[in-house]
Amino acid sequence: MSPESGTPITRDRILDVAEALFASRGFAGTSMRDIAAEAGLTAASLYNHFEGKDDLYVAVLQRGIRPLIDLMQRLAESEGGDAATEAVIRAVMEHLARRPHLPRLIHHEAVTGGSHIARVARGWVRPLVEQGLAEMKRGAPAQWQPDEYPLVIASWIHLILGHFALAPLFRDVFDEDPLAPELLERQTRVLLKIAQSTGARSPVDE
Amino acid sequence: MSPESGTPITRDRILDVAEALFASRGFAGTSMRDIAAEAGLTAASLYNHFEGKDDLYVAVLQRGIRPLIDLMQRLAESEGGDAATEAVIRAVMEHLARRPHLPRLIHHEAVTGGSHIARVARGWVRPLVEQGLAEMKRGAPAQWQPDEYPLVIASWIHLILGHFALAPLFRDVFDEDPLAPELLERQTRVLLKIAQSTGARSPVDE
Amino acid sequence: MSPESGTPITRDRILDVAEALFASRGFAGTSMRDIAAEAGLTAASLYNHFEGKDDLYVAVLQRGIRPLIDLMQRLAESEGGDAATEAVIRAVMEHLARRPHLPRLIHHEAVTGGSHIARVARGWVRPLVEQGLAEMKRGAPAQWQPDEYPLVIASWIHLILGHFALAPLFRDVFDEDPLAPELLERQTRVLLKIAQSTGARSPVDE
Amino acid sequence: MSPESGTPITRDRILDVAEALFASRGFAGTSMRDIAAEAGLTAASLYNHFEGKDDLYVAVLQRGIRPLIDLMQRLAESEGGDAATEAVIRAVMEHLARRPHLPRLIHHEAVTGGSHIARVARGWVRPLVEQGLAEMKRGAPAQWQPDEYPLVIASWIHLILGHFALAPLFRDVFDEDPLAPELLERQTRVLLKIAQSTGARSPVDE
């Protein structure tokens, strides 16, 4: 009946719930029972859909990261230049705004150095970094030395992911929700300004 | 008799071990037994020094964050200006280089939105942000709107903490250790350049 | 609709698989899922053919033991004497050679003292023992006292079943498979010699 | 207080209980909870004494089999001959009478072909069989061919272990307990007679 076979409804519901819980409590802090309960199931039922906690976690990770990889690849295929930088920032911010759990998932993995991180690192971040490196080698702002390129790229990742991942903290500090549409828009503006300030092509270029 | 007494040496050893484990596995992922084992003790012995896991965790957090708060306060008392920005970046980077677990601890708390985060938020980040706000209000680069000030400050936090906290990820992506002295120095240079680029006082100011 | 119906082929396949698994892992150590998987089915499907695990187990037991009972009865109807002893040993050895799981099933039941053992005991072993007793009473080797008759019969059961049931052990000890045709033949010869040695009619008889 | 350090009492109590349960229900059929309950403990407490179910099982097996190995070695050091055969049978029967769970444990392992069987096979049965083989090679009854020696030895194992291990079955068949002292004595007599009948040195030997 549905274009997909199986019973995608339940499976997806589990993935949704698991994504939210893994994102906010981490892998170790999330119990199968909690996931099941939130999905309206018994813990045992989860095993009809996933082989185990680890399998479920990987499924959550992949479902979340895959579209981000795809997005980055699509963006990479567009031509570069200053306009492109703006487009990338806008696109990524909009994408993450719709999947606000993803950055926290990535942060958990990254900070923990979990066993899945190799997958994340090699599958997603490395290609992304390498795209960025290639782009910068073709023409980076004059202020950056080549050995600083990776750090510049990492810094952009910190800026973008950090805003989402550390939202719980800053929600307590500011009295506003960093994930509210208005603040996301404002943060995008801030990032664009940073891009302009730091990305000014060297006078030689012009 | 009081759980606060005990050989300071052992207590500190426990704190050291707990800090490392909490930082790399998070609160839920770290067991009292693991901490005890790594400290050459039995789990039961930990209770001679701390009232429980939670108490130990708070102790770790406070021991780690307190010096950072002090550092920020000392820096705040110095006068501002462009030179100050550079001094702050250098000082914080150097401080964190000596306590590399701290950023991961903070990230865990921040991402998790744990029950201790209020403490962290109110005790450390809020004053820091308010110092920054005050500073910016006294004279910020012209490109920033007042409602962007908090986001700019948060962005700096992302840039600095992110480099340390996400080191496990980027260690896998680059083939270098982000926490190696040489990369820390390089990252400091990058941050200084970003500060210069984005922080340029508007021509009108001068 | 009735759980007794169904394609006989599938039912027999399940019985075959279950027999092998129950024999090598015991009742408690064998899961319905394992049986189903080995039979190319899902656990749920087993319930189309058997009422439950217990029912399946009993079916396996009965299917295996029934022919053995029949064999013993047929042998009992033949007249006794030394020739008969040889015939019994040969017949039983040949029968078990074709159903090598059976002795292990019986051993499991016997050692466990499981709830099904009463069935086995009363349904199969007891008549067999009583046949033997009757036979011995009609004329046993002079060396056996009447109160030893049951033990002698039990000993024969140990000798014959043991060779099959403990094959996994002796396969490890010898470097040969006790169930290989050649060793079965050799074991038969050994048993026949034991029968001759111990069964010699007293000189008075002759 | 006790000649052994530690708290041997609880540990031994657990071993006793586990031995009985493993013997009568097998490894898979015995739960840690049951063992604990029978020992007056909680399941969690078992893990203060053993690393896990498997470890406990191995401990039970070793504690039971070790003395049997020692007995066999002592017997092997005595000189052989017909008198020795009688001594061995008597000694083993008496030993097993005092540890009636052991044969069932061995049978479970042997029939299951469990993962521990290699240990049992190599550690205990193989040396025993090899002792027997050496003995037979020095002078066996004329009726046995050399290639039958292993089977003869195995047959003795079946006769002796079988009486103990299959006791639950024959308790149901006879109306007597095969492990009752009187029946053990009777079984010993039967075995001795079998030994005499089958072991008669060939006239040529004399």
Added chain:
DNA sequence: GATGAATGAGGATTCATTCAT
């Protein structure tokens, strides 16, 4: 006749914690 999905019960094991020693 087969199965995917659901589940209550129970499996082994871990965990934080307590307490007597």
Added chain:
DNA sequence: AATGAATGAATCCTCATTCAT
């Protein structure tokens, strides 16, 4: 100050079974 032993609660997961499809 340290620990061995004990434990209730919770962990992940398996199991036998049911039922709608």
